Amino acid sequence: MQIGRVIGTxxxxxxxxxxxxxxxxxxxxxxxxxxxxxxAVLAIDSxxxxxxxxxxxxxxxxxxxxxxxxxxxxxxxxxxGIVDAVxxxx
Numbered sequence: 001m002q003i004g005r006v007i008g009t010x011x012x013x014x015x016x017x018x019x020x021x022x023x024x025x026x027x028x029x030x031x032x033x034x035x036x037x038x039x040a041v042l043a044i045d046s047x048x049x050x051x052x053x054x055x056x057x058x059x060x061x062x063x064x065x066x067x068x069x070x071x072x073x074x075x076x077x078x079x080x081g082i083v084d085a086v087x088x089x090x
Contacts (some may be wrong), residue, residue, distance in 0.1 A: 003083060004029045004032035004057045006049050010042060025049060025079060027057050032088050043077040 008026035023045040029037045041059060051054050059077045 001080075002029050002057045002059065003032065003086065004041070004055055006041060006051050006079075008051060019044070019075075025051075027077070027079065029054060029057065030054070032086060040046050041077045043079050044075050046081045047082055049081055049082050052065045052079050054083040054086075056083060063070060 002026040005026050007028045010024040010026060012024060015083050025045050026040045027043045028040045041057065043057060045088055047055075057077060057080065058080055
């Protein structure tokens, strides 16, 4: 699981049938300090996130596919939560 910030939306009128009705968002993974980390990821939104929000992101594996709740959907990344706050204790 990673923390990221939603930086954009993606509209695709033609896609795999198991993804019909799914919202696609661009997410920039971040460090705990809030700095960008790596490249942006295209993710399925399973929680109603919006641009500018900090989110929990799962990349690859069973958790990403399960977030869409459609067996066999071709999903590599999914937003599974909206972050309210991050507290780091040293």
